[in-house]
Amino acid sequence: MSQETILKLSGVTKRFGGVQALTEVDVEIHRGDILGIIGPNGSGKTTLVNCITGFVTPDAGQVVFQGRDITGWPPHKIADLGLTRTFQVMRPYYSLPAYKNLIVPLFSRRARRTGGWRGGGRMGDRNTVAVDILEEIGFERDSYVPYKAASSLPTGYLKRLELARCLALRPDLILCDEVFSGLSMSEMASMLPLMEKLRQEGVTLIMVEHRLRELFSLANRVMVLNFGAKVCEGGSEEVMANEEVKKAYFGSEEVFEYV
């Protein structure tokens, strides 16, 4: 795997009023990595995602994506560079059919430049490209599912739709904010190969997760956050063995064992 750095955070800090959400987070992600970010509730995972994607401006620190300092850029410009995200709380366009949801990203400047995923959007027929993307991500093309209103789709499909919205931009890096949460075991099992496929295609992934088993099977590196600060970073075994992590994250589980 190449060692080219795609995203570099240095000293990213954010506070909301009196709450220190992030304290000097440094991390470096190489192209083709799958970085897992874990941590207890309220540890600043989603704030970190927001800081990287421009939805929140960090108070201090730097976010460098592909050699460009994107700190404080508006979200649409960051997405235009190829850094996209999914939302933890799914944000589809409920009034539109599922495949029409993808017309919006396919309409963006980036998709028009790159043609969208697999370059199909260059031909101009966004509807076909949208259904193509949905098919690859697990919507059965011949069923009625891609044509149903997004408001009537179950969680599993909405999570996929979130991912599809990112893919439509032909991204270099996707930040997945809890794509596995709320999914059944079988839904999760069908998502895993999809993520693996994305990695093989050279898409870098950052995954914020609570589902550790699924995450560890994918991620080649894991970062642990607690109270907005980085506790440690490394391979999954390395992280699991770390005493600090056990204290911060698995402390409750240890107690549970003694009961």
Place this chain on the structure above:
Amino acid sequence: MEAVMEARRKERLDRGIKVRTDGIYAVSSWREIAYLVLPRLLLIGGLLMMPLLLNQAPYWQRVVSIVCIYSLLAISFDFLAHFVGLVSLGGALYIGVGAYIAALLNTHFGLPSWVTVPLATVLGGGLCTLLLWPCLPLRGVYFAIVSLMFPLLAARIIEALDVFGGTDGILGVDGFSSKWVEMYVLIAVVLLILFGLRRLVNEDLGLVFRGVKDNDQAVKASGIDVITIKALGVFIASAIGCLGGAMLSHLYMWAGISQFALDFSIIPIAATVVGGGGTLAGPVIGCLILVPISELLRDFGTLRIAVYAVILCGFIVFKSEGLMVYGSRKYQQFERWVQI
């Protein structure tokens, strides 16, 4: 004791013909084509016939023109509120700006009405968009409040500074060559904008507009600048309003501060409630009902506001979906009660 309660609910099923005609390729018989075309023809034909039918009543012919101008405002309100997600109370701003620009161009530069009206449409749309730009990044009620404030402000400024003819307004604006030109230009414009916007909201750009309404965060994450899209929506809506204003100043051969009156902000909203929001055609139907009623009630003076309020309350309480939504449901679906 077991309470004998018959739980019922209304089941709604699409008519077969509606399902068949949803896809354009399915249209294969005259019956199906007629099913699609007749309601549209009814509106188009009805509007086109109106000036002829009212030939004996010149006063009511003028009302046709006024209905059309309110229809433009109502369409623009509906578009902005239900497809871009911005509630605009600025109908009076659009009318006033359009009227003043057209009147100034006509009296100062001597441009004929077929030049002033398109110019006022584009320039006015641009000006209104610039004025409203600062509140586009905000979500919530700010856009509504600011758009309500501008027409009041504009009237006071013109009054205080005594510019643009002050309280007298701009007199001596050219009228149209005949009342037929006036009415049919307006009717054609309403129909073009109505069907044009209905097309637009289902095109790719229209889907982006609707995306902004549903979820602006997701649009941002899709690499699209929400403010630009909102500004484009405001430009389209305000240009439609300014077009109405420009026509109005040529109609009355005058532009004055009463064209910043709140009527132009309120009646379109009432018409949208009566006609059915989110349908674009509904607001036109709403104007066709409300504007003539308001003319009929002119004899009652200020009491007509009360009658107006009663009609509006009635619709909001009993048929909040609006006539167009109700009508198209009856047209497209079977309804029946089923036991639960």
